[in-house]
Amino acid sequence: MTTLTIAKADWAHHSGLLSELRRRVFVDEQGVPEVLELDEFDATASHWMARIQDTVVATARMLDSGVIGRMAVLKPYRGKGIGSALLTAMIKEAKTRNYPLIQLGAQEHAIAFYKRAGFRVKGPRFMDAGIAHQHMHMSLNSALPRGFDFDMALRANPAQAILDLCKNARWELRIFSHSLEPPLFANAEFIRSIYDFAHRHQDSVVKLMICDELPLRETHHPLVELSRQHRQILKLRTLSIDYTINADEYFTVSDEDHLLVYPHQSEIDQILRSDDEIVAREYRLKFDHLWRHTKEPRSLKPFY
Incomplete structure (x- = not known):
């Protein structure tokens, strides 16, 4: 895989590009109703996109409340660490903003992925757009033990x-x-x-x-x-x-x-x-x- 670049995206300028990418993953692949995929939070959320060369291959967003969501990686680029790179960028941003906690709703197949990143399961599973999800969270207040690294x-x-x-x-x-x-x-x-x-x-x-x-x-x-x-x-x-x-x-x-x-x-x-x-x-x-x-x-x- 050639060089991967993770950068923040301006929704006003990149909404068409990111919306199309999300539509391909959530609407076309997973059957999420298109009316539910875009919402009123997109305009004020922080967005990230992953590029390989000039091709945008993934995106995700984080609300001001510290809720992470809408992580989408195009199918040919999955399993290459792109989702992890996006998540790392958002965690770093959350720490910079001094958020005490970040949260997300993980689709069932992605629970293990978020656990590896340090998220913990919280509360019962729930349905969203007809897909089973699990509430998860990560505390950013608790420091690592002295001398240990998070990787x-x-x-x-x-x-x-x-x-x-x-x-x-x-x-x-x-x-x-x-x-x-x-x-x-x-x-x-x-x-x-x-x-x-x-x-x-x-x-x-x-x-x-x-x-x-x-x-x-x-x-x-x-x-x-x-x-x-x-x-x-x-x-x-x-x-x-x-x-x-x-x-x-x-x-x-x-x-x-x-x-x-x-x-x-x-x-x-x-x-x-x-x-x-x-x-x-x-x-x-x-x-x-x-x-x-x-x-x-x-x-x-x-x-x-």
Whole structure:
């Protein structure tokens, strides 16, 4: 894809162009009544458009109330990160305006996309123009934890983020998870990466600390098998239940300077990254403290 440009659009000058683009997506593709597609808010809303060369391929708008909507990407250009780029521009604008909150109504198929960007589901689903939607919002007041970065690309593909972290590790990996979450730790490329890392040199160490063994009994997990074959290098342990009760986040630490954190096994798309050595070292020390309260996974004996 050639150069993508995101810019604000003046409705007075670009209304014809943006209206036609929205008509193609919402009216022609989705069957939204044309009378509902344009409304009285267009004249006062802030609009953005995405261009590839001289072709306008996407648009979106934000009302003064912080409501984002009318995001439309022409079909041939979907799946190329254009929607994410538009959303990033609007979030940046909202922060500049000191909006405490931004909101939107997401079509059902787009809920995961907005979740990756940091939006949270709020309230019941509703129908709009005959299409199921979900209210979503993002608080802009709550700052990220010290030393962490927000990255939409990271949240769009947390498995790739974990893989990259492991590939760049030099001598130690510490992985604390609920049950070696399969979307992150069971794909073939990750397993190959762990195998290669473990055999990179004689001092390589991978520590795998889990909270719950049961899910690993119910399905064959390749990382459990790899640990069984290479116990001296890949050490799998279960955290004492007295400590799992207070586990409110899971994380992977590479050496002493790189870190990925997610809040819950079902919220891996809320993953955050830190390349701050001080922060990463704090999590390494936290891991080592918890590791002292682990034991070999008893219920996995038949598999381990």
